[in-house]
Amino acid sequence: MFKKLIQKARVKSPWLLHYDCSSCNGCDIEVLACLTPVYDIERFGIINVGNPMHADILLVTGTVNYRSRKVLLNLFNQMPDPKLVVAIGTCALSGGIFREAYNVIGGVDKVIAVDVYVTGCPAKPEAIIDGVTLGLNRFTQRKEGKKAHAR
């Protein structure tokens, strides 16, 4: 019973960590827009935390390059399990228009396993909220003890 309670609580209280790999800030502004009174994601118990050690969901925007790769991995490894990764925007999905650039590795999934992909350039706040709530289902589906992993 207690396990069920914890699982319910996980869905009810996801804390976000937002990391901008090397985005143009378009998607970041949309992420922050979710916190405003218009969208008010605190309705769902979502809090935007600045600390990976408190976070449950990692929101990543922007293409991954050789520098931000280390930071991304570091943040991901600091988050205690269970955790989710949501990639936001075209750049985080595949590298977008920058994918051919010499310093770009590509999308977020080249570095860490991504649970939800949110498309858009920039992604709409509605789509981001939808992506996060979709990701929350993974908490109930994922078997106990199975860990998220880095690539």
Added chain:
Amino acid sequence: MTDTAVFIFIGLIAGPLLGGLVSGLDRIVTARLQSRIGPPLWQPFYDVVKLWGKEKTVVNVWQAFCAYCYVAATSIALVLFFLKSDLLLILFTQAVGAVFLVVGALASTSPFSQVGAHRELLQILSYEPLLVFVAVGIYLETGSFKIAGLDTWNEPLLMKLPFLFVVLGYALTIKLRKSPFDLSTSHHAHQELVKGLLTDYSGPFLALTEIGHWYETVLMLGFCSLFWANNWIAMMVLILTTYFLEVLIDNVSARMNWRWMLGYVWAMGLTLSVVNLIWLYVG
């Protein structure tokens, strides 16, 4: 004997239950003040249960030890309050808890945690003398540091100790981590210190610090209730008004620096306390 056991039980249960509800209400009222809808009332409980189910990671074992000691000390302080014990004893037990939280933060090498811990020490330095003055004021009025006689005291203490109630308000604002005194850590999202004092507490240990904070919240509101202890309705009105004012102040003010806090709180708090004590002594 059975009475004592019942009060201990009430103290242990009331802390997390009331504290969590107060915290949930706080978040809803805050959201409404910012023209948002806000989370459900049970949100703080969801948060704590979720944190409890997370992976245990500690930077340093002492941190885990300190988190347990913090909860133990604050819960003992609240149980002593429900047992109508000595005010000074309750204050010092609560201070032990507060210091353990700081020691836990200092056990990590993270600069955010370190700076947060130092700021928390300054906050403790600011409000502890004020709390002792409040206890002294209650002693001068009733002739005892015990809480036991207060619920049958013929006149509400607020009439005799109005300035000391304001002083308690300062201590309450610092203790509840409300602006402008939320230097070491705050309930709000981002700040320059990430999460300050609580940066390196994570998972179940963060849940413990939250439960400890609930105990402290109930204890501080309990202190407020002493100022109108002979009438239940008036007591509730007093507590609710005070808490609403706290939330309002939190929302209309910005965070200040520690120099301002120490100077302002000591100047205002100590002056108001001394004026009230002289008034009591002469009057």
